[in-house]
Amino acid sequence: MLHNLALLFLFTLLLTPPAASPFAFRQTGSPKPPKNILKVSDVTVETEADGSGCRPGTVRVAVSEDSSLMTFIFDDFQAAVGPNAGSYRKRALCRVSVTISSPGWAFDVQSVDFRGYVRLGKGVQASIVSRWKWVDMKTGADLKGKGNMQKKVEAPFEEDFLLHKDGETSGEAAVCQKASARFAITLSATLNTDLASPPDSIIQGGSLDNSFKEQMLLGWKNC
Numbered sequence: 001m002l003h004n005l006a007l008l009f010l011f012t013l014l015l016t017p018p019a020a021s022p023f024a025f026r027q028t029g030s031p032k033p034p035k036n037i038l039k040v041s042d043v044t045v046e047t048e049a050d051g052s053g054c055r056p057g058t059v060r061v062a063v064s065e066d067s068s069l070m071t072f073i074f075d076d077f078q079a080a081v082g083p084n085a086g087s088y089r090k091r092a093l094c095r096v097s098v099t100i101s102s103p104g105w106a107f108d109v110q111s112v113d114f115r116g117y118v119r120l121g122k123g124v125q126a127s128i129v130s131r132w133k134w135v136d137m138k139t140g141a142d143l144k145g146k147g148n149m150q151k152k153v154e155a156p157f158e159e160d161f162l163l164h165k166d167g168e169t170s171g172e173a174a175v176c177q178k179a180s181a182r183f184a185i186t187l188s189a190t191l192n193t194d195l196a197s198p199p200d201s202i203i204q205g206g207s208l209d210n211s212f213k214e215q216m217l218l219g220w221k222n223c
Contacts, residue, residue: 033105033220038067042099053077054094054187061098067107067218072096072185074205074212079189081124082200090191092203097135097184106179107218108145114163114214115206116189120155121199125192127152128163128203130214134181143177160206176223185214 040063045056058076063069080088109132118126133146149165189203205211 031220031222033067033102033222035065036063036067037105038063038070038100038102038107038218040098040100044097046095046097053092054096059094059096067102067220070216070218072214072216074187074214075210077187077189077212078202078204079191080200080202080204081191081193081198082121082202083197084200085202088202090193091188092190093186093188095184095186097182100183102179104179104223105220106176106223107220108175108178109147110217110219111164111166112147112149112214112216114149114212115160116203116212117160117206118153118203119158120153120191120201122155123193123195124155124198124201125153126157126201126203127188127190127192129186129188131186132216133184134178135184136177136181138180143181145175145178155201175221179223187212187214 040061043059043061045054045059054074054077058074060073060075062071062073074094077092077094078088079090079092080086081090112130112132114128114130116128118128120126128151129148130150131146131148134143135141136143147165149163151161151163153161191198191201191203193201206213
C-alpha cells in the first residue's frame with residue numbers, strides 16, 4: 001500500500017508544471033537554434049538633449065545560453081520632478097541599437113516583458129513608452145516586425161510595474177532579412193504636471209535592483 005502511494009506521489013510530481021515566473025519564458029512554436037548562436041558585438045547608446053536618457057556604458061544586453069531570451073538592462077534611466085529631483089529631468093529618452101549575429105538563423109520577437117518603478121505625487125502623471133525594430137544595415141530602412149508598448153499612470157501611485165505584450169511578427173518570408181540588420185530599442189519616460197511646484201515624483205528601475213529591464217522572447221527561423 002505504501003509503495004503504491006509513493007509511486008502515485010512521484011507520478012503526480014512529474015506531471016505538475018513548475019510555477020510560472022514573469023521573467024522565465026520557454027520558447028514555443030519555433031525551431032531551436034544551436035546554443036549561443038546569438039552574439040552581440042556592439043551596443044550603441046544615443047542620448048537626447050531634451051531628456052536625461054542614458055549614458056554610454058549604462059546599458060547592457062544579456063542573451064540566454066539557448067538564445068531564446070534577449071534582455072536589455074538600463075542601469076541609470078530615470079525621470080524625476082519635485083524638490084529632490086536633483087539633476088534629473090521630467091523626461092528621459094534613450095535610443096539603443098545593437099549589432100547582432102546569428103549565422104544561418106534569424107529571429108522575431110514573440111513577446112516582451114518590461115519592468116520598472118513609479119512613484120507619483122498628487123497632480124503628476126507618468127507615461128512610459130518602449131519601441132523596438134530592425135534596421136537594414138545597408139539602406140537604413142526599417143524592416144517588418146517592429147513593436148511597441150505603453151503604460152500611463154495617474155497619481156497617487158507607488159509600486160513596481162510589469163508590462164507584457166506579444167510581438168508583431170514579420171511573416172515567414174521577411175524573417176531572414178533580419179539576419180544582417182541592427183536591432184534598435186527606444187525607451188522614453190515622461191512626468192507631466194501643470195503644477196508650478198510639483199511634489200516629488202519619479203520613474204526609475206525596479207525597486208529590487210534599480211534597473212529597467214526589457215526582456216524579449218525570441219522565435220527563430222533557420223535561414
